[in-house]
Amino acid sequence: MKKLAVVAIGGNAVNRPGEEATAENMMKNLAETAHFLVSMLDEYDIVITHGNGPQVGNLLVQQELAKHVIPPFPLDVNDAQTQGSLGYMIALTLGNELRKRSMEREITAVVTQIIVDKNDPGFQKPSKPVGPFYSKEEAEKLQQEKGWIMKEDAGRGWRRVVPSPIPLDIVEKNVIRTLVEKDVIVIAAGGGGIPVIQENGTLRGVEAVIDKDRASALLAKEIDADILIILTGVEKVYINYNKPDQKALDHLTVEEAKKYLAEGQFPSGSMGPKIEAAIDFVTSTGRECLITDMAVLDKALKGLTGTRITL
Numbered sequence: 001m002k003k004l005a006v007v008a009i010g011g012n013a014v015n016r017p018g019e020e021a022t023a024e025n026m027m028k029n030l031a032e033t034a035h036f037l038v039s040m041l042d043e044y045d046i047v048i049t050h051g052n053g054p055q056v057g058n059l060l061v062q063q064e065l066a067k068h069v070i071p072p073f074p075l076d077v078n079d080a081q082t083q084g085s086l087g088y089m090i091a092l093t094l095g096n097e098l099r100k101r102s103m104e105r106e107i108t109a110v111v112t113q114i115i116v117d118k119n120d121p122g123f124q125k126p127s128k129p130v131g132p133f134y135s136k137e138e139a140e141k142l143q144q145e146k147g148w149i150m151k152e153d154a155g156r157g158w159r160r161v162v163p164s165p166i167p168l169d170i171v172e173k174n175v176i177r178t179l180v181e182k183d184v185i186v187i188a189a190g191g192g193g194i195p196v197i198q199e200n201g202t203l204r205g206v207e208a209v210i211d212k213d214r215a216s217a218l219l220a221k222e223i224d225a226d227i228l229i230i231l232t233g234v235e236k237v238y239i240n241y242n243k244p245d246q247k248a249l250d251h252l253t254v255e256e257a258k259k260y261l262a263e264g265q266f267p268s269g270s271m272g273p274k275i276e277a278a279i280d281f282v283t284s285t286g287r288e289c290l291i292t293d294m295a296v297l298d299k300a301l302k303g304l305t306g307t308r309i310t311l
């Protein structure tokens with residue numbers, strides 16, 4: 001019997017720093033990602049999640065530029081658009097990798113709505129960076145002219161930030177579970193899921209972008225995954241990152257992770273949400289979370305690299 005893994009693929013899997021965000025480049029990068037993901041299929045059933053920060057922000061820019069001729073969509077609908085476009089690209093590239101290896105598996109992307117609290121403080125305090133990077137001067141101009149809220153993003157430049165509420169429940173969790181039981185490779189909770197609130201017995205989309213690592217932890221709990229794997233741009237988690245005394249960690253207990261988080265070792269725009277997601281999944285399930293770079297996923301699954309978070 002195979003183990004079930006929720007695999008969260010990071011921004012690098014789709015868009016590389018400094019590379020133009022064309023569909024062609026995204027397909028090329030995802031074809032590489034597919035190569036690494038297929039290698040784990042002998043041992044694992046996988047549910048793939050992905051981010052959408054760059055892509056949904058780019059959609060907002062496109063719609064801003066065209067708003068005099070075509071009305072812009074609200075952010076929840078744009079989240080859904082990125083689930084569709086990225087879900088298609090992941091399904092196509094993964095399918096082609098399977099075909100290359102003569103492996104027969106069905107793949108599908110599930111449009112995923114995630115319930116959030118309408119009173120979540122995240123709505124009052126936008127924190128999720130989306131779209132392109134700007135200089136400080138450009139950011140100040142955009143803030144003044146368009147009313148966008150701009151923040152510096154982990155030393156890489158300035159970006160627009162949007163509300164990011166905590167994900168509470170996945171509307172399609174039973175469908176996702178059923179598909180996994182039928183041996184389908186599922187792409188779900190893309191872009192952190194489409195945020196919806198409960199209102200008078202109905203659901204309504206709200207303008208926000210949920211953090212995909214938080215959503216991945218929730219999904220992993222709700223579908224009873226054996227492991228949460230978070231793929232990112234570094235092979236291991238570091239403390240004192242980018243300082244002369246930086247140290248790579250092979251293993252972290254939940255208690256150690258909480259302590260380092262409280263010390264500010266993991267920035268909120270990058271490693272912070274991954275560690276929070278790991279703490280959430282491991283504390284709730286007693287199972288493990290692996291954080292690593294997809295290029296070394298094979299080695300990491302054998303315990304030879306990556307950072308494992310356990311109780």
Ligand SMILES: NC(=O)OP(=O)(O)O
Pocket residue numbers: 010011050051052053054129191192209210211212213
């Ligand atoms: N939704 C989300 O967390 O996207 P990124 O991982 O691309 O920031």
